Amino acid sequence: MDIPLYSSTIMRREMDAVLTCMVSEKIGPGEINRKLSQTAREIFGADAALPLRSGSVALRYVLQALDLPPGSGVILSALSPAWHYKCLLQMGYTPVLADPDPETAQLTPESVRDAAVRGGKVLLLFDALGYLPDVRGILELNLPVIEDISQSAGAYYGAEESSSASAPAGGDTASPAAASAAPAPEIPASAYAAGSGALFSILGLEERDLLTAGGGAILLAPKRREGIIVRRMFEEAPVPDVLSDMNSALALVQLKEMQHNHGKRAAIHSVFLQALLQARAARHKTLAQTGGGVPSFYSFPVALASSANDARQYAAKQGIRTGAAFADSVAALLGDGLEGCRNARSLLLRCLLFPLYPRLGSKNVEKIAKVLRSLP
Numbered sequence: 136m137d138i139p140l141y142s143s144t145i146m147r148r149e150m151d152a153v154l155t156c157m158v159s160e161k162i163g164p165g166e167i168n169r170k171l172s173q174t175a176r177e178i179f180g181a182d183a184a185l186p187l188r189s190g191s192v193a194l195r196y197v198l199q200a201l202d203l204p205p206g207s208g209v210i211l212s213a214l215s216p217a218w219h220y221k222c223l224l225q226m227g228y229t230p231v232l233a234d235p236d237p238e239t240a241q242l243t244p245e246s247v248r249d250a251a252v253r254g255g256k257v258l259l260l261f262d263a264l265g266y267l268p269d270v271r272g273i274l275e276l277n278l279p280v281i282e283d284i285s286q287s288a289g290a291y292y293g294a295e296e297s298s299s300a301s302a303p304a305g306g307d308t309a310s311p312a313a314a315s316a317a318p319a320p321e322i323p324a325s326a327y328a329a330g331s332g333a334l335f336s337i338l339g340l341e342e343r344d345l346l347t348a349g350g351g352a353i354l355l356a357p358k359r360r361e362g363i364i365v366r367r368m369f370e371e372a373p374v375p376d377v378l379s380d381m382n383s384a385l386a387l388v389q390l391k392e393m394q395h396n397h398g399k400r401a402a403i404h405s406v407f408l409q410a411l412l413q414a415r416a417a418r419h420k421t422l423a424q425t426g427g428g429v430p431s432f433y434s435f436p437v438a439l440a441s442s443a444n445d446a447r448q449y450a451a452k453q454g455i456r457t458g459a460a461f462a463d464s465v466a467a468l469l470g471d472g473l474e475g476c477r478n479a480r481s482l483l484l485r486c487l488l489f490p491l492y493p494r495l496g497s498k499n500v501e502k503i504a505k506v507l508r509s510l511p
Contacts, residue, residue, distance in 0.1 A: 138499050140434075140456045142492050143347050167380040171353070171387045172369075175338070178390060179288075179330060181355040182362030185369050186378035186386070190285065190339045190352040191222045194259075196376075197281050197335045197354065198226060200364045203257060210255035210278070212242050213479035214263050214461050217468040219283070223259075231255040232465065234476040238423050240436075240460075240486070241268035248276055262287030262329055264460060264488075265345065265433030266424050269293075270327050284330040285339030288346060289397045292428035294326035326428065331357050335365075340378075340386050345433050346393060348386035351378040399493040400432035403500055407435045407491065410504035419510055422486075435491040436460050437507070443485055445511050450489070453506050460486040 168186050175184035187193045203209075205227040211219050213232045223230045233250040236243050240263045247258060260273065261283045267290050274280065284290075322328050330336030336355045340348040356362040369377075378386070411421060418440040424430045439446055443459070450457045461467060466479045473480060489503055 137451075137454045137456055138490050138495070138503065140458045140488060140490050141343050142490070142494050143342070165380045167383040167387060168378055171378070171383040171390070174387060174390055175353050175355065178393070179328075179336075179338075179355055179357070181336075181357050182359045183356040183365035183369075185354040185365050185372070186383055187352050187354055187372075187376055188378055189350065190283070190337055190341070191218060192376050193337045193352045193354040194219070194222050194281070195226060196368055197337070198228070198257075200335070200361070200368070201257060201279055203228065207256045208250075208254035209257050209259055210247060210250040211259045211465065212261055212263065213466045213469075213473060213476040214240055214464045214482065215259065215261040215283075217463055217465055219259055219261065220465045220468060229254065230465075232473075232476055234478045235263070235482070236268075237478040237481060239266055239268065239425060240264060240422050240482055241266055242273070244269055244272035244276060247273050247278070251276065251278060257281065259283065260333065262290065262431075264422060264436050265290055265431030266422055267292035267327070267329060267426070267428055267430065269426055270332060274332050280333040282330045282333035282336040283339070284336050285341070285344040285352075286433040287329040287431045288338055289322075289393055290329045290424075290429060290431040291322045291326040292329075292424075292426045294323040294427045294429075329431070330355060333357065334361050340382070340389075345431055346386065346389045348378070348382040348389065351382050351386065353378075353386075396493045397431065400491060401429070403491055403493075403495060404432045404435060406500055406504050407489065407507055410507040411437065411510075413508045414510050432491060434460075435489040435503075437487050437489060437510070438482065439485045439487055439510075441511060443487055446487055449511055450506050453502065455490065455503055455506055457490075458488050459483070460488045 171186050172184045206229060208229045208231040209223050210231045210233055212235050214235050220230050231250045231253055233242050233246040235241055257279045259281050265286045270292055338353040340346055340351040356365040420438045422436050447457050461483045466473050466483045
């Protein structure tokens with residue numbers, strides 16, 4: 136059987152939570168939604184949290200809260216999800232595209248500053264593939280920031296003392312068998328945790344997000360001023376906008392297991408990184424987490440030095456499914472219409488994702504590592 140590129144981390148605890156909700160016959164927004172809100176506030180240190188039906192609903196609420204005039208420019212990476220771009224257009228705003236760094240796939244303070252000069256008034260920051268940009272440098276530009284942490288929840292940036300997640304770990308942590316027992320890295324007090332400095336952050340709960348509830352999103356407000364706005368939204372939100380208890384039950388368990396699963400992902404990432412460094416002349420690279428930080432280990436991206444099609448076919452012959460890392464991005468949506476974003480275009484064509492999730496198991500981890508070591 137092939138190893139799929141994505142696999143949810145839904146286990147017995149998640150299924151039990153959903154079944155309990157179904158048996159209670161209270162599946163609409165209610166008590167479990169409120170428990171999810173409280174748990175999200177505690178885990179992310181937020182002043183307020185609002186579980187909603189989708190990321191697009193959350194983004195609509197945020198832009199309304201910012202009272203942004205129609206037609207205003209909103210900065211976003213060319214590698215942001217295509218739904219960001221579509222949602223902005225539908226709401227009457229003007230997307231202002233910024234080109235990401237070719238080594239990290241993240242926006243830089245310089246690229247954001249350039250987009251602001253071209254008319255961007257607000258930044259919709261997407262932490263692509265779970266890596267964080269120089270968030271502190273970006274915040275110094277004094278633009279309102281909305282951060283999408285759907286792939287980066289649990290990641291951090293800018294710790295004063297931190298071993299880089301891009302360096303291979305030694306000892307048993309780097310062995311496939313140890314991947315299920317590794318502890319999650321703790322976020323140092325000096326670090327910027329994903330979403331903690333933005334005015335608002337959005338944690339998606341869709342099928343291919345880091346956490347999944349089968350759909351939905353949690354709108355987070357880290358600070359009190361914005362928290363007051365979110366709480367008022369919660370009181371006034373129509374029922375179709377609010378996440379149901381059945382989805383909330385699944386999200387609640389996923390959220391509680393996030394740190395544990397982060398540790399598993401980190402251990403698997405270490406195995407894959409060592410394998411990639413041992414590949415033929417080490418020509419291929421993964422993305423870099425700079426600034427003394429640790430990513431969320433959402434997946435395992437490989438920026439190929441050779442044909443992406445050749446690598447995909449080679450992996451497929453070994454029973455491993457891969458996929459273009461940015462197939463659902465703005466760059467992919469615009470195609471030949473993408474202008475001035477050379478780095479995004481390059482990463483779109485040559486960045487390939489390999490499976491990385493807690494349920495892989497040691498045999499599959501070693502199988503993928505073997506393919507990474509022998510990539511054409």
